[in-house]
Amino acid sequence: GTDHFSEDGMPKMPFPNGWKGEHGLYSVGFTRRGILGACADASSIARDIALQWRTPATEPTRFIVSKGSPSPPPH
Numbered sequence: 001g002t003d004h005f006s007e008d009g010m011p012k013m014p015f016p017n018g019w020k021g022e023h024g025l026y027s028v029g030f031t032r033r034g035i036l037g038a039c040a041d042a043s044s045i046a047r048d049i050a051l052q053w054r055t056p057a058t059e060p061t062r063f064i065v066s067k068g069s070p071s072p073p074p075h
Helices: 034-054
Strands: none
């Protein structure tokens, strides 16, 4: 997970290959190309998930969805 991002918070792999990290980690919107870059990332991710969905699994796959920074723990 942490090897996917550089110190400045951007994917280490440049566009158009920065959308896929390790262990099912996907990142959208880090292209610095606006909505078209985010669309390209989302399309690549959708194709990748569809391919995985159609391929028989040898091991269970887990998906984690994150929307930015985690919320602080409840008091």
